[in-house]
Amino acid sequence: MSNLLQPEALEGRMLFAIPKKGRLYEKCLELLQGADIQFKRAHRLDVALVQNHPIALVFLPAADIPRFVGEGNVDLGITGQDMVAEAGETVSKLVTEELQLGFGKCKLQVQVPESSTSIKSVEDLVGKKVATSFDYLAGKYFADLEAKLGKSSSGQSELQTKIEYVGGSVEAACALGLADGIVDLVESGETMRACGLHEIGTLLSSQAVLIKSAAPHARSNTALINLITSRIRGVIAASRYVLVTYNVKNEQLEENLRITPGRRAATVMPLDDKLWNAVQAMVLRSDVAVVCDKLESAGAQDILVMQLANCRIEGSM
Numbered sequence: 075m076s077n078l079l080q081p082e083a084l085e086g087r088m089l090f091a092i093p094k095k096g097r098l099y100e101k102c103l104e105l106l107q108g109a110d111i112q113f114k115r116a117h118r119l120d121v122a123l124v125q126n127h128p129i130a131l132v133f134l135p136a137a138d139i140p141r142f143v144g145e146g147n148v149d150l151g152i153t154g155q156d157m158v159a160e161a162g163e164t165v166s167k168l169v170t171e172e173l174q175l176g177f178g179k180c181k182l183q184v185q186v187p188e189s190s191t192s193i194k195s196v197e198d199l200v201g202k203k204v205a206t207s208f209d210y211l212a213g214k215y216f217a218d219l220e221a222k223l224g225k226s227s228s229g230q231s232e233l234q235t236k237i238e239y240v241g242g243s244v245e246a247a248c249a250l251g252l253a254d255g256i257v258d259l260v261e262s263g264e265t266m267r268a269c270g271l272h273e274i275g276t277l278l279s280s281q282a283v284l285i286k287s288a289a290p291h292a293r294s295n296t297a298l299i300n301l302i303t304s305r306i307r308g309v310i311a312a313s314r315y316v317l318v319t320y321n322v323k324n325e326q327l328e329e330n331l332r333i334t335p336g337r338r339a340a341t342v343m344p345l346d347d348k349l350w351n352a353v354q355a356m357v358l359r360s361d362v363a364v365v366c367d368k369l370e371s372a373g374a375q376d377i378l379v380m381q382l383a384n385c386r387i388e389g390s391m
């Protein structure tokens with residue numbers, strides 16, 4: 075096999091960065107499969123050539139993807155909004171968020187031991203030690219807080235709050251005596267509660283996003299970037315919506331259409347029996363149970379809910 079890390083192996087290929095492990099990895103693989111991006115990743119190799127498009131997938135740490143995309147080393151990337159923000163303002167400005175992907179949802183929060191009697195709010199943490207893997211965002215957050223509290227005089231760049239960088243297992247920092255509080259990601263809150271911590275402030279909410287360079291590289295294949303973006307948008311839309319169909323009598327049609335207006339408009343087809351119509355409409359998956367309840371109460375019959383394998387829809391999702 076030729077060495078995929080030689081530049082000539084990648085020549086003419088659009089480069090697409092995918093998190094190499096962690097929380098976003100499996101979801102990204104599902105997304106690539108849904109978009110029919112076919113590849114085989116050789117054991118221990120962080121580059122994979124796509125078989126059915128001139129694309130190479132580059133598996134990188136999620137934290138490095140914003141910089142690689144922003145600086146034009148790769149054309150497209152998937153990472154968390156938190157990672158884009160943590161990469162700093164210079165990098166964030168070089169990156170365009172193309173699509174929110176609806177997975178990897180979490181919040182970056184300030185947490186302290188529940189048992190702490192002296193630290194009940196973020197203000198109480200000012201001047202104390204905070205452990206985090208998000209030292210840029212945490213530093214900015216406490217700098218703003220100190221400024222708001224009038225605790226930092228202008229020109230004084232030294233933070234009173236001490237931000238300690240730790241690479242992982244941040245939630246152990248308080249128990250180990252390394253810090254008085256932490257700034258870390260929370261989704262279900264299970265890790266936080268298991269460690270006897272509770273949240274006292276939120277820095278940001280995050281989800282996985284598809285990003286591209288704000289100023290694409292001269293070699294970038296814009297048509298292919300747009301095609302892949304559009305396919306991924308289709309996969310995401312298909313996971314957000316279901317197709318609901320039902321039969322309804324003429325006199326109850328209007329009321330039922332108000333329940334399922336569809337995205338542009340619902341499709342209404344007359345049945346052979348002139349008293350009845352068949353209706354088809356896209357409905358948000360998260361709303362579908364309530365929508366079916368309402369349809370049934372409004373006289374709709376034969377209600378069917380169908381999964382979408384893929385779709386192409388205009389406008390915001």
Ligand SMILES: Nc1ncnc2c1ncn2[C@@H]1O[C@H](COP(=O)(O)OP(=O)(O)OP(=O)(O)O)[C@@H](O)[C@H]1O
Nearest residue numbers: 095096097098136154156157178179180259261280
């Ligand atoms: N508990 C969570 N729930 C949802 N999304 C999360 C969660 N933790 C992290 N994420 C998202 O996934 C991204 C990658 O996080 P992850 O912890 O997998 O990082 P990693 O450093 O690549 O992996 P590892 O922690 O295994 O070293 C984060 O930047 C965030 O956007």
Ligand SMILES: O=P(O)(O)OC[C@H]1O[C@H](OP(=O)(O)OP(=O)(O)O)[C@H](O)[C@@H]1O
Nearest residue numbers: 097242243259260261262263264265266
């Ligand atoms: O609120 P929860 O659902 O419990 O999720 C939060 C945990 O998820 C992330 O870590 P992850 O498990 O990805 O591993 P890490 O600690 O090695 O980064 C994060 O750093 C928390 O530890």
